[in-house]
Amino acid sequence: MTQTITIDPVTRIEGHSKITIKLDDDGQVDVARLHITQFRGFEKFTEGRPYQEMPSLTARTCGICPISHLLASAKACDDLMAVAIPAAAAMLRRVINFGQLIQSHALSFFHLSSPDLLLGMDSDPANRHILGVAAKFPELARDGIWLRKFGQQMIERLSSKRIHPAWIVPGGVASPLSEAVRDQILAELPQALAIARKTLDWFKPVIGNFQAEIDSFANFPSMFLGLVGPDGAIEHYDGHLRVVDAQRKIVVDKIEARDYATYVGEAVEPDSYLKSPYFKPVGYPAGLYRVGPLARLNVCERMGTPLAEMELADFRALQPEGAVLSSFHFHYARLVEIVYALERVAELLASPEILSRDVRATAGPNRREGVGISEAPRGTLIHNYRIDADGLIIWANLIIATGHNNLAMNQGITQVAKRFVDGKQLAEGALNRVEAVIRCYDPCLSCSTHALGEMPLRIELFDVSGALIDTCERG
Amino acid sequence: MGQRLSTVPPMTLVIGYGNDLRSDDAAGVRAAGLLAEHHPEHRTIVVRQLTPELAADIAMADRVVFLDAYPAEKDGASLRVERVREDGEAHESALAHHCDPASLLRLSRYLFGTAPEAWVVGIPAFSFDIGETTSPATSHWIDEAVGLIEGSAFFSGLRKKGKLSRARHSGEGRNPEKRPEAE
DSSP states (O other): OOEEEEEEEOOSSBSOEEEEEEEOTTSOEEEEEEEEOOOOOHHHHTTTSBGGGHHHHHHTTOSSSHHHHHHHHHHHHHHHHTOOOOHHHHHHHHHHHHHHHHHHHHIIIIIIIHIIIIIOTTSOTTTOSHHHHHHHOHHHHHHHHHHHHHHHHHHHHHHSOSSSOSOEETTEESSOOOHHHHHHHHHHHHHHHHHHHHHHHHHHHHGGGGHHHHHHSSBSOOEEEEEEOTTSBBOSSSSEEEEEOTTOOEEEEEEOGGGHHHHEEEEOOTTOSSOEEEETTTOTTTTOEEOSHHHHHHHOSBOOSHHHHHHHHHHHTTSTTSOOOBGGGHHHHHHHHHHHHHHHHHHHHHOGGGGOSOOBOOOOOOOSEEEEEEEETTEEEEEEEEEOTTSBEEEEEEEOHHHHTHHHHHHHHHHHHHHHOOTTSOOHHHHHHHHHHHHHTOOBHHHHTTOOSOOOEEEEEEETTSOEEEEEEEO | OOOOOOOSOOOEEEEEESOTTBGGGGHHHHHHHHHHHHOTTSEEEEESSOOTTHHHHHHTOSEEEEEEEEEOOSTTOOOEEEEOOTTSOOOGGGGTTOOOHHHHHHHHHHHHSOOOEEEEEEEEEOOOSSBSSOOHHHHHHHHHHHHHHHTSGGGTTSOOOOOOOGGGGGTTTOOGGGOOEEO
8 A cells, every 4th residue: 555754844944845755565665745825926026117126126035045136136237228337346246245155155154954964864953053063063053154144244244134135236236345344354354264264164074974975965977057157167146057967077068148048948737836947958857957066066167266176176086087976965055155255255355346436337127037046055046037118127037046956856865765764664864864865965956946934844655556655734 | 360340231132012003002112212212231122022032131131121011901001020030931932033031141151151030021902003103002001111210229229210202102202322222
């Protein structure tokens, strides 16, 4: 008799979801599905609004990564206006994007995932959280808190607000950078870099302790999508899209923002509000690809900063013959990206040009359709708007990192459930691993369904006939 | 060398939290804003939700007042004042992106070796609809909360500023030079 296990809610992620695990006649895992159970619909209710409002409106999608939405939205508006923004504005947008990446990656690694890594996947769930880490590993927890605060303060210093700043605007940024703010950030960069390097030095030797998780946490061949610069270097703000395969061979390169829809399709499944983007030339669902830190390190040819370049070499050594495939290594990739971001911020702030007072281009709408793409902490973020003659939004499409990863997350939970879940005897540690593979992607369901809330999780166990036989809930 | 007596008065950290787009949910934020205007010698932070990073700020304070809204019925509503126990059970939210006051005190203790005395002042809230102003009833309780804190030992020696107009609870008329630290 087939059975189904449900994990509802999924914890330590952003948003609401549940997982169902279907068992076969022998009580073994047949398939697992992630269901996103929340909906907001920003694409719909922004219709009729002036395009200039889109950065502020869409930034409200999320309290964790509003900067990412501000950037992609402002870039889509730049495209509608057909302007080239001032060089200093582009540099400042890059700096604040790195502040966002640093704070978000620190949140994911230290606050949400370090409990699994430090306390163990099978440890008592009552203590498997940031407080438990703080009690046993105060130095690491302190570092995590400091690093996240540093990223948040970067955003606050640049824009006067930590969450939902109105500083990134169509055409550039609202105000120039002062020397005082630049110097404040520069003064704290060495400590931030020291923390990032120390954490990498701790993490790299212990990765081998998680071989079972590495082998089964969404460890399968897939394509990867991400932005790269003109020279193939990692890119978070501009550049073009590249798709590589599991051997890290380029499938498609130099995809311009406005051509994204030629390559990215969006399928809809009946059991989830989260759409399932796929690589169109391959079709659905075979066109599965991944985005985010792991993908960015797989699609790029180089990092372009000294320390991050060395870290990339170590990272690539995990899988010298091709792309690093296990989603467990999203954690590692995040740490490498933090080092890179800190180095790039130092470079950008060292340029005298960044203090220029010329930070905004002005124009009315000069195109009826605009596309903006940037790399959010969780992956590629696409904003696509169409406007009428009055500049009012008549259609909007937002493709969010977590959406890109939907197919991969579903395949990943099936893989990990098959490896760890025993349908005859549910173990908390096994269910935690099913959640943990999702946490590798650090999904933000508020963004990807444009929804609100935290992400509790529910696991349901169904038999062959579809009857619910067991449930495990949290949140 | 003789003993040096500190002339620095104890520092109280006021943390007001809530969603300022959800009417009365902003009660703690509004009350903290008023205290920041009138008592700039103390530190005030307003946030939408409590996050682990606040542990570092808490560790530097001599005492902490958390200001929050709680859903109440109009009949029998009152301020809820509770001492925060750092050994209290960790709230489920500690697993996610935000914390509760007890978890923050424990974080402060674990990470920085100190946890100041702390209190939560719960302000009755009656409407959580979308809106940027508080209801008249909650505005009254915001005044009461501010008066209670000003009259308490936390702010002893400070001149009580008296009742404040409700219009200011919606954020109007603020002195921008004395705003609380905000997200």
